[in-house]
Amino acid sequence: MDPIRHIACLAFPEVMSLDVTGPLQVFASANVERQRQGLPLSYVLHLLGPEAGPVKTSAGFSLVAEQAWREVDPASLDTLLIPGGMHMQSLCKDIELLDWLRQAEPHVRRLGSICSGALVLAATGLLDGRQATTHWSDVTALSRHAEVDVQGDRLHTYDPEGRDGDAHVFTSAGVTAGIDLALALVEADLGRPIALAVARHLVLFLRRPGGQTQFSALLTPDPSRTPRLAALLEWIPANLGADLSLEALAAQAKMAPRSLSRLFAQELGMGPGKYVERVRVEAARTLLQDAQASIARVAHLTGFGHPENLRRTFHKHLSVSPQEYAERFGRPTSD
Template identity: 65%
Template sequence: MPLSTRTVACLIYPDVMSLDAVGPLQVFGSANAERAGHGLPPAYALRMVAEAAGPVTTSAGFALVADVSWATLDPAQLDTVLVAGGDGVMAQLDNTTLQQWLRGAEPQVRRMGSVCSGALLLAHAGLLDGLHATTHWCRTDLMRRDYPAVQVDDDCLHTYDAASAVYGHLFTSAGVTAGIDLALALVEADLGRPMALAVARRLVMFMRRPGGQAQFSALLAPETRHAPRLAALLEWIPSQLGGDLSLDALAEQACMPPRTLTRVFQRELGTTPGRYVERVRVEAASNLLSQAQASVSTVARLCGFEHPENLRRSFHKHRAVSPQAYAQRFGAGALLD
């Protein structure tokens, strides 16, 4: 089937996050540049759309220029619609005309997705009901509270899945730079993995992260304002990954009863001690695999998983890939069993 030019429209509004719009569009633009270098026509036509054509002030204070009003667009002529996020998203929730346009456009376009808090606009329009969705980590609690019909996933980069009839059509992404990962996944689906990797190299990106990867590093100890003993424990955990990090061992280190420690974890971090430790171990294992420092079996032992199968299960849960696939994709010749 011959390639036709796909029109990608990014929806912006006052106080939008500039990178939410410019980042993904640059990925598509760079794919065009890569094709031009091979004497091929552009794959994408890019449009910035807003309620009215003209300059739109971003949350950074400078303006982006919308070349057309979304109200005048025929959605049937669009391939992909991306809804950017930003500080101005809350005001747009009251924009009933925009909500109606999104609901009308969704069945007519091949793909519709959001970047960062743009997911709130899709959720407010009722488009995410019954679906898994994500957004910037600081908005996930609000999204879960205000849109209970949405299955909020606060620990992934994006929900796009080219193989899914549902998530290949309607999808969301996490904060800011996750929109670039989403756009790379869309380019890979359209033009193949070599093109997506070429674009990543052109943009000097270290790697294209899979959608199931966590939004932030578990090795960065979160701030715990009201529990100094917990803060000390979080700094201690990464140095003990190969040892005993059971609840009893953590409680002894923190000088708290196990039940008290569990309550403090839930209050301060919104998770259990066991889940937190697992995330830190997966993060450390990811670093070792990407640096080609050891085999999967050795990584499993060093990071406290004891057996490679335990590491594989945790990787599938947190990274949506196996350790071997992660090493092959992001490592520099990692040793595999």
């Protein structure tokens, strides 16, 4: 008989509601699917707060925590999830919470985070030496933890095989990536057919691989976040078919190539070449999703030239081919 797995998610003032309800709904829907097949429930869900009672979310409404986390024996839990939210800095300084998480880690089978919850895990030291990701806007903050192998492009770092991630302590990117993480956990527990049935019921794509890149705001950069690069970052998406080598970008920015590379690293955490590649992939993704052009035309418009160049780079970033992406997220395209 399959075991009953107790899944707990923390809640705290100004928590991101979808970070909590999204993953928990995946587990709840897995129970529904099991019941539909005449099988027993697999999951019992728990919401743990600073105290039992209402916890106001960043959306303005409240979720109700059934118990204070400090009153819970971690050994009773299978999986413990830490969501993201507002004011994470104060949570990262909550000594009692950090100590409880450290004590919980050896006793739970799985300890994971969603979105900026990774910052709390990092503050415990439990991510030291491990791969980790978070929402793209918090990658810089996570990178301040020098012992953490930050991989800001990933959707999540859970891997039941432990080959490209971790089966015990893991992280996920922003908001809906927590749903991808939960689907991966359900698939590991109950098999792909159940996870696929849940994804279909929730009208989700099963399943975006953990190594797939986050879809970011690269095509519409926020000038307030990168003031010294604002003009260049606005120019790049409008000139994807042009020469976007380091020398060409430096000339456009009226800077020395070495200075430009240093500035990109400081403000964006990556070099100009990697940034351009990501913008080109994001632009190709948008065109394919909207079925605005054939794959060959998309490759030309986004500066990849040949469709094979687009295919290789697209697969590296998104873990699917351009054709597969077009079929899953938009109308099928033809060459």
